[in-house]
Amino acid sequence: MRILAFLTSLVALWLLLSGFFTPLQLSFGAMSCAFTLWLTVRLGLLRHDYLRLRVSVRSPGYVVWLAWEIVKSNLHVARVILSPRMPLQRQVVRLHPTQRSGLGIAIYANSITLTPGTLTMDADDGVLEVHALTTPVADDLRSGEMDRRVTRLEGN
Amino acid sequence: MSNVLDILSWAAIVGGSFFALVGGIGLLRLPDFFSRVHAVGIQDTLATGLIIFGLLLQTDEWLVAVKLGLVFIVVLFTGPTATHALARAALHAGFRPPLDSETKTSNN
Numbered sequence: 001m002r003i004l005a006f007l008t009s010l011v012a013l014w015l016l017l018s019g020f021f022t023p024l025q026l027s028f029g030a031m032s033c034a035f036t037l038w039l040t041v042r043l044g045l046l047r048h049d050y051l052r053l054r055v056s057v058r059s060p061g062y063v064v065w066l067a068w069e070i071v072k073s074n075l076h077v078a079r080v081i082l083s084p085r086m087p088l089q090r091q092v093v094r095l096h097p098t099q100r101s102g103l104g105i106a107i108y109a110n111s112i113t114l115t116p117g118t119l120t121m122d123a124d125d126g127v128l129e130v131h132a133l134t135t136p137v138a139d140d141l142r143s144g145e146m147d148r149r150v151t152r153l154e155g156n
Numbered sequence: 157m158s159n160v161l162d163i164l165s166w167a168a169i170v171g172g173s174f175f176a177l178v179g180g181i182g183l184l185r186l187p188d189f190f191s192r193v194h195a196v197g198i199q200d201t202l203a204t205g206l207i208i209f210g211l212l213l214q215t216d217e218w219l220v221a222v223k224l225g226l227v228f229i230v231v232l233f234t235g236p237t238a239t240h241a242l243a244r245a246a247l248h249a250g251f252r253p254p255l256d257s258e259t260k261t262s263n264n
Contacts, residue, residue: 119243121243131190
């Protein structure tokens with residue numbers, strides 16, 4: 001069932017992106033969809049589908065919040081880069097993420113990296129090592145708000 | 157109406173280009189490897205976002221709009237992954253980031 005749903009979305013994506021409907025092109029599309037499906041099943045990625053679904057229900061609010069955070073830190077980092085003396089306070093922050101699933105931690109780590117000025121360098125043994133360019137962005141991370149929001153995204 | 161859209165679109169594209177330029181300047185000006193990677197973050201997010209938003213306003217075809225949206229999503233997911241891979245590779249090669257202040261541990 002899950003395989004069928006995945007295959008349907010693959011075919012839909014291919015049709016959307018291609019826009020060509022000659023037999024040759026369609027056969028290429030079928031081949032690439034089949035190959036992608038085979039790889040995905042081989043990697044065992046379809047087994048964790050349930051989690052993805054639950055995350056997606058709550059995610060729009062998080063995406064909007066994250067987008068605004070990204071805009072703010074973009075302006076901050078741009079100002080730092082363009083200021084003549086370039087005031088850097090480079091530091092490493094060690095964070096203990098409260099997410100329970102691998103996907104949750106991955107979303108948290110990726111959100112950190114996506115926000116300019118902070119960059120996840122390493123994720124081992126439940127500790128995230130984050131490189132921060134300046135103190136304000138490092139303090140934003142230490143406040144733990146992003147961590148809380150991602151954990152809330154996970155649900156129960 | 158189309159004038160307003162054009163102005164908005166151009167403002168977004170020019171703004172995006174400006175941030176792409178800032179990212180490039182940052183890449184040159186920042187002093188070490190790990191700091192330079194931060195500059196790329198500007199190009200992955202605000203620069204790409206604004207340029208794609210500006211292009212979205214230029215198109216009448218929904219198919220093109222969907223494709224632009226997909227491009228943005230792909231950049232949004234691959235950007236941080238590549239950045240993290242770079243930083244992690246550097247770290248594991250024994251490259252420590254030069255710091256201006258002490259490492260701090262947070263409980264959150």
